[in-house]
Amino acid sequence: MRMSYAAIPALFLLFSLAFSAPAIIEEYTPPPMTEGMYPCSNCHASMEANREKRDLKEEHTDIKLHHAESMRWCLDCHDAKNRDKLRLFNGELIDFTASYRLCGECHGPQYRDWKAGIHGKRVGYFAGPGKRIYYLCANCHNPHDPKFKPLKPEPPPRRPEENHDAKSE
Amino acid sequence: MQNQNNRRYTRREFLRSLSLTTLAGVSLPLLSSCSKEEAEDFLQKHFREMTPEEKKHVIAKLEERYSRKYGKRFEISTKGALPDTLWGYGLELSRCIGCRRCVYACVKENNNSRYKPQLHWIRVLRLKRGNLINLEDSEHYYDPPQVPEKDFLYLPVQCQHCENPPCVKVCPVHATWKEPDGLVVVDYNWCIGCRYCIAACPYKGRVFNWAEPNIPPEEVNPSVHYLGNRPRMKCAVDKCTFCIQRVRNGRYPACVEACPTGTRKFGNLLDPNSEIRYIIDRKRVFRLKEDLSTEPKFYYFFEA
Numbered sequence: 001m002r003m004s005y006a007a008i009p010a011l012f013l014l015f016s017l018a019f020s021a022p023a024i025i026e027e028y029t030p031p032p033m034t035e036g037m038y039p040c041s042n043c044h045a046s047m048e049a050n051r052e053k054r055d056l057k058e059e060h061t062d063i064k065l066h067h068a069e070s071m072r073w074c075l076d077c078h079d080a081k082n083r084d085k086l087r088l089f090n091g092e093l094i095d096f097t098a099s100y101r102l103c104g105e106c107h108g109p110q111y112r113d114w115k116a117g118i119h120g121k122r123v124g125y126f127a128g129p130g131k132r133i134y135y136l137c138a139n140c141h142n143p144h145d146p147k148f149k150p151l152k153p154e155p156p157p158r159r160p161e162e163n164h165d166a167k168s169e
Numbered sequence: 170m171q172n173q174n175n176r177r178y179t180r181r182e183f184l185r186s187l188s189l190t191t192l193a194g195v196s197l198p199l200l201s202s203c204s205k206e207e208a209e210d211f212l213q214k215h216f217r218e219m220t221p222e223e224k225k226h227v228i229a230k231l232e233e234r235y236s237r238k239y240g241k242r243f244e245i246s247t248k249g250a251l252p253d254t255l256w257g258y259g260l261e262l263s264r265c266i267g268c269r270r271c272v273y274a275c276v277k278e279n280n281n282s283r284y285k286p287q288l289h290w291i292r293v294l295r296l297k298r299g300n301l302i303n304l305e306d307s308e309h310y311y312d313p314p315q316v317p318e319k320d321f322l323y324l325p326v327q328c329q330h331c332e333n334p335p336c337v338k339v340c341p342v343h344a345t346w347k348e349p350d351g352l353v354v355v356d357y358n359w360c361i362g363c364r365y366c367i368a369a370c371p372y373k374g375r376v377f378n379w380a381e382p383n384i385p386p387e388e389v390n391p392s393v394h395y396l397g398n399r400p401r402m403k404c405a406v407d408k409c410t411f412c413i414q415r416v417r418n419g420r421y422p423a424c425v426e427a428c429p430t431g432t433r434k435f436g437n438l439l440d441p442n443s444e445i446r447y448i449i450d451r452k453r454v455f456r457l458k459e460d461l462s463t464e465p466k467f468y469y470f471f472e473a
Contacts, residue, residue: 117444118259118452121431126444128419140431148430150315154269158287159310163379 040083049080066145216356250350257445259434267323274427279398282382290409328374328409329465336366354396362404375408
């Protein structure tokens with residue numbers, strides 16, 4: 001008798017697992033990587049880590065650090081030993097796909113809102129069985145130069161006098 | 170009495186024959202001068218009064234017609250409102266840069282007429298900073314080489330899906346109404362083109378097809394809703410539907426997906442865990458022209 005009572009929640013759990021709505025697929029967009037660069041260890045594994053702040057002359061010349069650059073350098077975010085990983089304050093190594101955790105260490109309110117879907121951007125489905133796609137911080141902000149650049153706007157709407165000669169045609 | 174009986178017709182007989190003659194006079198040219206298809210269109214019922222069979226028939230007819238016209242297989246949905254939903258929109262003014270990406274994504278998704286007439290459902294107003302109250306000083310034809318411009322603020326306006334919509338009140342034929350999930354929709358076939366609703370809307374949310382819409386066949390979006398983005402006809406009023414064809418399937422509206430700064434947010438106002446509820450609970454929100462008691466479901470907010 002006691003056995004059967006214990007079995008009820010177990011059965012219920014199994015039942016709900018088997019017949020519940022299909023699992024919601026949450027997906028992050030892939031982090032933006034320069035073509036042909038990743039994995040970074042291809043080059044860096046055989047190189048000595050140079051912690052000195054300097055102008056990069058041979059490689060990564062396209063990167064102009066403009067993100068609190070007076071107090072930051074590459075190895076504050078990129079791990080010195082394993083270049084395929086990012087490094088949190090506490091020394092934990094994370095993948096580039098989880099870079100939002102690193103951003104969130106300084107930008108707390110933005111991180112909080114991003115997790116709720118308010119800061120940043122989500123596309124795809126927000127309800128039902130469809131795929132939810134979340135943009136990473138780095139998909140919109142260049143992590144080395146995060147301020148948004150001005151854009152060329154799309155053309156303005158036509159004025160009524162240009163639009164209405166449709167009537168005569 | 171005697172006199173009346175001697176008349177060839179009584180008054181009632183006269184009226185009966187008069188009305189029969191009028192009816193024949195109206196319907197004979199109608200049935201003889203137009204094709205069966207046109208007569209059927211003319212006699213099509215209001216969307217909300219159609220039986221499921223009649224809807225099916227109309228949808229099949231329209232799918233066939235659109236496919237013939239645009240050379241693509243159309244799928245017209247008539248999906249109804251989901252239970253316990255009230256759609257709401259959020260737009261963060263401190264992020265909008267006025268780039269109009271949303272405007273053109275909307276045009277493409279919703280099969281709007283591209284030119285002659287060019288119809289946009291979203292109008293991005295440019296305001297001087299610190300002058301938000303005075304909408305009359307806004308400009309929506311701005312065209313600088315780059316946005317955002319210093320000292321300006323951008324305020325996109327589209328249909329606000331009011332809970333108390335003035336446009337619905339003034340429609341003389343009930344061609345526009347509020348759905349149970351809060352979307353204000355138009356039955357384009359029932360619309361007579363009187364444009365009272367355009368005059369009544371305080372947000373300029375509605376536009377009119379002054380001519381047969383021009384949609385390039387290669388750009389046409391064949392996944393449509395009867396009350397939403399199906400191609401319209403001349404003399405129909407249309408407007409933003411919060412992408413009814415997408416949101417009733419749980420997908421974000423096209424403008425939300427197009428925004429490069431993540432300004433636009435969408436969700437179910439009745440779901441306490443939705444994005445829009447997070448905004449209303451935690452941010453400083455306002456709605457346009459609240460003093461008109463239209464109760465819009467379009468919330469503008471600031472980073473706070």
